[in-house]
Amino acid sequence: MPPRKPPKAEEPPAPPPTAETSVVRGFWTGNISFGLVSIPVTLISARRSGRASLRMLAPDGTQLRRRYFGAQEGVALENSDIVRGYEFEKDRFVVVTDEELEGVAPKLSQEIDLSRFVPLADIDPMRFEHGYFLIPSKRALKAYRLLAATMEERGRAGMATFVMRGKQYLVAIIARAGLLRAETLRFDDELRSIAELEIDKSAAVDAPAVEAFARRIEELRAASLDTRDLEDTHTQRLLELIEKKRNAGKDVVAAAVTPHEESVDAKIVDLMEYLKNSITGGDASAETPSRKRPRSAQHKAPTSRQPKKPRAPRTPRS
Amino acid sequence: MAVRAMWKGVLRVADASVPIKLYSAIQDHDIHFRLLHRTDLTPVTQAMVHPGTNEVVSHDKVQRGYQVSPGEIVLLKPEELDSLTPEESRDIALTRFVPVGAIDAQWYDRPYYLGPDQDAGAAYGALTAALERGKVEGLAHWVMRKKAYVGALRVHAGVLVLVSLRHTEEVVAIESLETPEGPALDKKELVMAQQLMAMLEEDFDPTAYRDEYRDQVMTLIDTKRRGQKPKLGLVKTKPRAGNLKAALAESLRTAQRKPREKLSASA
Numbered sequence: 001m002p003p004r005k006p007p008k009a010e011e012p013p014a015p016p017p018t019a020e021t022s023v024v025r026g027f028w029t030g031n032i033s034f035g036l037v038s039i040p041v042t043l044i045s046a047r048r049s050g051r052a053s054l055r056m057l058a059p060d061g062t063q064l065r066r067r068y069f070g071a072q073e074g075v076a077l078e079n080s081d082i083v084r085g086y087e088f089e090k091d092r093f094v095v096v097t098d099e100e101l102e103g104v105a106p107k108l109s110q111e112i113d114l115s116r117f118v119p120l121a122d123i124d125p126m127r128f129e130h131g132y133f134l135i136p137s138k139r140a141l142k143a144y145r146l147l148a149a150t151m152e153e154r155g156r157a158g159m160a161t162f163v164m165r166g167k168q169y170l171v172a173i174i175a176r177a178g179l180l181r182a183e184t185l186r187f188d189d190e191l192r193s194i195a196e197l198e199i200d201k202s203a204a205v206d207a208p209a210v211e212a213f214a215r216r217i218e219e220l221r222a223a224s225l226d227t228r229d230l231e232d233t234h235t236q237r238l239l240e241l242i243e244k245k246r247n248a249g250k251d252v253v254a255a256a257v258t259p260h261e262e263s264v265d266a267k268i269v270d271l272m273e274y275l276k277n278s279i280t281g282g283d284a285s286a287e288t289p290s291r292k293r294p295r296s297a298q299h300k301a302p303t304s305r306q307p308k309k310p311r312a313p314r315t316p317r318s
Numbered sequence: 319m320a321v322r323a324m325w326k327g328v329l330r331v332a333d334a335s336v337p338i339k340l341y342s343a344i345q346d347h348d349i350h351f352r353l354l355h356r357t358d359l360t361p362v363t364q365a366m367v368h369p370g371t372n373e374v375v376s377h378d379k380v381q382r383g384y385q386v387s388p389g390e391i392v393l394l395k396p397e398e399l400d401s402l403t404p405e406e407s408r409d410i411a412l413t414r415f416v417p418v419g420a421i422d423a424q425w426y427d428r429p430y431y432l433g434p435d436q437d438a439g440a441a442y443g444a445l446t447a448a449l450e451r452g453k454v455e456g457l458a459h460w461v462m463r464k465k466a467y468v469g470a471l472r473v474h475a476g477v478l479v480l481v482s483l484r485h486t487e488e489v490v491a492i493e494s495l496e497t498p499e500g501p502a503l504d505k506k507e508l509v510m511a512q513q514l515m516a517m518l519e520e521d522f523d524p525t526a527y528r529d530e531y532r533d534q535v536m537t538l539i540d541t542k543r544r545g546q547k548p549k550l551g552l553v554k555t556k557p558r559a560g561n562l563k564a565a566l567a568e569s570l571r572t573a574q575r576k577p578r579e580k581l582s583a584s585a
Binding site: 034035036038045046048049052057058059061062063064068071074076077080081083084086088093094099101104105115117118119123124125126131133136141142144146148149151153156161167168170176177178179181183186187188189191192199200201202204206210213217219220222223224226227228230231232235237238242243251252253254 | 320321331332333334341342343344345346347348349350351352353354355356357358359360361362363364365366367368369370372374375379380381382383384385386388389390391392393394395398402404412413414415416417420421422423424425426429431433434439440441442443444445447448449451452454456457466468474475476477479481483484485486487488489490492495497498499500503504507508511512514515516518519520521522524525526527528529530531532534535537538539542543548550551562565566568569570572573
């Protein structure tokens with residue numbers, strides 16, 4: 001038996017595919033409330049995996065699957081064999097279930113209660129962690145638009161905390177161009193204070209030195225951000241290399257396609273489609289977003305990839 | 319205890335340089351869980367398995383490949399992948415300066431604080447002052463731990479901060495989405511919504527929000543550890559108000575009746 005690596009991610013494996021899992025699996029569905037007005041929404045990540053994802057293959061070219069193992073060698077575990085545990089002493093664990101994690105804060109799990117509206121300009125973007133778009137259910141579109149218009153008009157962000165997949169989030173709900181988005185913010189104790197660092201600022205600032213930097217800055221000054229500066233050159237070079245090898249017919253092998261091995265790109269396209277349908281009414285159904293699926297994804301099996309967001313509370317972000 | 323620097327580098331603006339220490343601005347308070355085998359509660363291990371034979375393929379035998387089409391995979395050798403790894407360097411090259419705010423927060427990933435290294439205090443101070451005076455932030459490129467980064471160099475409370483930025487492909491730009499549309503909004507509802515929001519307005523106080531759930535999860539763990547049964551609630555969906563106008567009117571009445579504190583008390 002070859003040596004195995006310990007699991008890196010402290011998250012349970014993705015649930016086995018069922019009729020209920022879909023492309024939008026893993027996103028939070030609940031209500032934003034503004035006073036007694038309650039707006040059912042689905043949160044969709046504004047982030048997507050941009051890096052070309054490489055597959056792990058067997059020497060014969062077959063795509064490998066990640067499996068978990070217990071003490072018994074050679075016997076892969078099923079998802080139902082795996083539980084989540086907290087190590088309270090070396091090698092001693094308390095098992096915690098999803099139901100228990102939800103059950104300790106049931107109200108927080110369903111509601112983004114906007115009880116404070118703060119000036120948008122007050123929030124330091126250094127606190128921003130992860131962006132989501134809020135997609136309204138069809139029947140709540142009017143209330144959604146009303147809230148967005150009011151927030152934009154007043155330059156305010158709505159603040160709330162809520163629980164998603166075993167972790168409490170602080171969110172700022174921000175309106176722009178009629179769309180609501182949620183930015184999860186770092187809690188105050190998650191951001192180090194400068195006082196904790198030994199930053200020595202005692203040196204006297206020398207006016208000619210400032211002037212010299214100012215001149216250099218002026219030479220490199222631009223009016224706005226050029227997003228070409230944000231291009232992922234590493235991935236571009238990787239894709240170029242791949243294309244070159246493909247054209248040369250070098251190291252090209254036949255891929256055995258199974259429903260589990262769909263490309264990640266397909267998933268992204270589905271998301272955009274989903275977003276568009278929900279907002280512009282491309283689909284006349286009045287189903288709630290949690291049930292609705294983009295048509296293009298309905299007959300596909302979910303990918304074998306694990307959900308992007310950690311399912312266990314407070315798992316590390318790498 | 320003072321926080322230790324995680325990396326050292328040199329900020330470069332044209333021919334000028336400022337040696338710096340880099341500190342993570344984030345601290346982790348997450349509760350960490352492990353995956354365990356249900357029967358004996360020992361941590362599981364993971365391995366890559368051949369789906370046909372169900373045999374474990376050892377790490378050194380695993381090949382990397384990229385699927386170029388549904389039927390085709392291009393294999394990549396370790397040395398080919400290594401050749402793409404960016405070259406190690408201590409340089410943080412400032413290639414451009416843009417007005418403060420020109421780099422939208424949707425690109426932000428992780429913030430790092432920078433402090434002067436050794437005797438770079440004067441140069442650090444001068445660069446900070448020049449950025450403040452010009453009301454600009456810099457666009458920086460650097461390689462840290464074998465990974466290439468793009469970042470925004472800004473001044474925060476008199477200290478240099480480097481925020482790593484996401485790549486273009488990693489963000490669904492707000493501009494790419496369509497605005498929800500519908501009939502014109504009801505004027506009266508707009509007025510009521512404005513009034514209600516005005517009653518809920520306050521300044522942003524980051525210390526007003528606490529991760530109480532973390533404490534509750536720790537209590538849950540503690541209760542179970544002592545062999546007691548945890549008290550759990552049921553997840554219930556709040557009934558929705560049917561009529562928007564009525565809900566707004568009732569919210570306004572409630573907000574006016576209740577003292578401010580009570581209404582803003584978070585769930």
